Amino acid sequence: MTKRIIDHPILGKLDDTDIISFTFNNKEYRGLKNESLAAALLANGVRTLRSHEESGAPRGIYCNIGHCFECRVTVDGQQGVRACLTPIKENMVVTSNEKLLTTVRDWRPENE
Amino acid sequence: MSKVIIIGAGPAGLSAAITIAENGLEVLVLDEYMIAGGRLLGQLYEEPNGNWWNGIKESKQLYEKALDLGVKIQLHTAVSNLEKIDSSWVIYTATETYYTSHLLLATGATEAPLPIPGWTLPGVMSVGAAQVMTNVHRVKPGNRGVIIGVNVLSSAIAMELQLAGVQVACITLPKMSLVTKESGNPMNVMNSLLHVSHMAPSAFVKFGSKLMKIEFMKKMGITFFPKNGVKMWDIPIMLRKAVIEIYGDNEVEGVTMATISPTGEVIPGTEEKVQADFVCIAGGLYPLAELAAVAGCPFYHIEELGGYVPLHNERMETALEGLYVAGNITGIEGAKVAASQGVAAGLSIVHNNGTSNQEQNIKKAIQDIEHTRDNAFIQFHPAVKEGKQKLQHYWEEHLNTVKDMVGN
Missing domain, CATH: 3.50.50.60 (FAD/NAD(P)-binding domain)
Structure with missing residues (x-):
């Protein structure tokens, strides 16, 4: 089932012919050329873009226009890229940021 | 130069x-x-x-x-x-x-966010995010959503979502807290909505809004406001219910709502679950x-x-x-x-x-x-x-x- 709005009563028909492929966490996806990474992934049913650096909790888009940085991913090796502001390109390699070891946390056994 | x-x-x-x-x-x-x-x-x-x-x-x-x-x-x-x-x-x-x-x-x-338990789950987004996904990128934010926060922006975007074939289960209030303050108080929300009543296609709402200029009628209005909301563009607007939690294991699965008093306090025992695969938070601009x-x-x-x-x-x-x-x-x-x-x-x-x-x-x-x-x-x-x-x-x-x- 597609999540794309192909026909819109006011905005008209969507031109969805220019399709390219990219990978997200080693899985191949297809999207429309120059659409945002966040939109392309959501159209594929992908909501979780990363794990929170400290808690590991899943996170997805929040504001969708670059203000909140909730959608940060790694694009072609560059960390902290906002998926909502990044147009997808052919063969783009995208990965999630995973939970990190953090030095500010108290690592003694009783806190595990 | x-x-x-x-x-x-x-x-x-x-x-x-x-x-x-x-x-x-x-x-x-x-x-x-x-x-x-x-x-x-x-x-x-x-x-x-x-x-x-x-x-x-x-x-x-x-x-x-x-x-x-x-x-x-x-x-x-x-x-x-x-x-x-x-x-x-x-x-x-x-x-x-x-x-x-x-x-x-x-x-x-x-957009100002409204902190509600569960608001970091994937599938929770600002109402503007849903608008951009739908109208600019032409991707549905989900199949069925709940909008939390009743204001000009959220009502307008609810209509846009519906236009694009995305179901909006309801527009409702956030549970009142120190942070949500006015946006969780039915009386305040009603006051702020009165000036946008001209946008309502329904004669009932337009007529109602005239009566609501009188302070006494406002109190009566919010006290007797239908628990299941008043429909605008076929979407229930609920001023006497509030979302107390957004739930889901790894993604949004729904919200827990409860009936609230005219001043915004949750009435215990009225909690109910509403299924949704996305939630919009509308805290205003x-x-x-x-x-x-x-x-x-x-x-x-x-x-x-x-x-x-x-x-x-x-x-x-x-x-x-x-x-x-x-x-x-x-x-x-x-x-x-x-x-x-x-x-x-x-x-x-x-x-x-x-x-x-x-x-x-x-x-x-x-x-x-x-x-x-x-x-x-x-x-x-x-x-x-x-x-x-x-x-x-x-x-x-x-x-x-x-x-x-x-x-x-």
Whole structure:
């Protein structure tokens, strides 16, 4: 089932012919050329873009226009890229940021 | 002579760029988004004359007009810092540093979040995010959503979602807390909704809103407000229910709602689950003014304008030489007002640069802003004019302070 709005009563028909492929966490996806990474992934049913650096909790888009940085991913090796502001390109390699070891946390056994 | 630089390619920034280029100056517009238009892009509503206001079309027209006039528009460029060195404004981006003697901040607005348990789950997004996904990217934010926060923006976007075939289960309130305050209080929400009743297609709502001008009727209205809401565009608007939690294992699966008293307290035992695969949080808009703060502008908190706004005058000049503001950074209003402010800012820049005398045009542009404001279809705050008067008063105080300092 597609999540794309192909026909819109006011905005008209969507031109969805220019399709390219990219990978997200080693899985191949297809999207429309120059659409945002966040939109392309959501159209594929992908909501979780990363794990929170400290808690590991899943996170997805929040504001969708670059203000909140909730959608940060790694694009072609560059960390902290906002998926909502990044147009997808052919063969783009995208990965999630995973939970990190953090030095500010108290690592003694009783806190595990 | 350096180029004029504008930060923000929304209706204000692009209108200013067009005005400045028409008067023969070089302009560079920076914007961090991938398409020009700003918040205008997502807008889609029917005007009283039956025409559809299509934000994508409007944005494209402004963008192309600016390009035709030789304006340089650099998208995908975020400004991280700015400062004044000697008589120049220095603008830092990830790749380049720019210098100008006239800088316009047209950075627009951002959405206030409402913290609700479960709000970090994937599938929870700001209502503006759902709007951009639906209208600009043409991807459904989900199949069935709940909108938390009843206000002008959320009602308009609920209608847009429905237009695109996305089901909106209901628009409802957040549970009242220290943070959600007014947006969780049914009485306050009802008051703030009354001034948008002209947008309601339903005669019942229009008629009801007239009665609601009487204080007693308001109390009665909220006390007897149907528990299952009043429908607008077939979407239940629930003022007597609130979301107490968003649930789901790894993604949104639904919300827990409860009935609330007329003053917003949750009535125990009334909790119910409503299934949804996405949730929109609508906390309202506030001016996005960080760059004005970094620059050192004095700020005032003006409720009617949506929050803290940098001090400026009717000519869109800030208290800092060579720094101008236009659009929603000056207060939350519609795109047409933003565009008219852009024109005024553009003329002020042309005038102050000494390119040509624009006194008459500036006066006319200021009147145009007023006129556009008076005729605005969507008003975000009923007392926006009072807010503007407060700001003007602060500006006069500022001028007197400067005069005193110079006098001593």
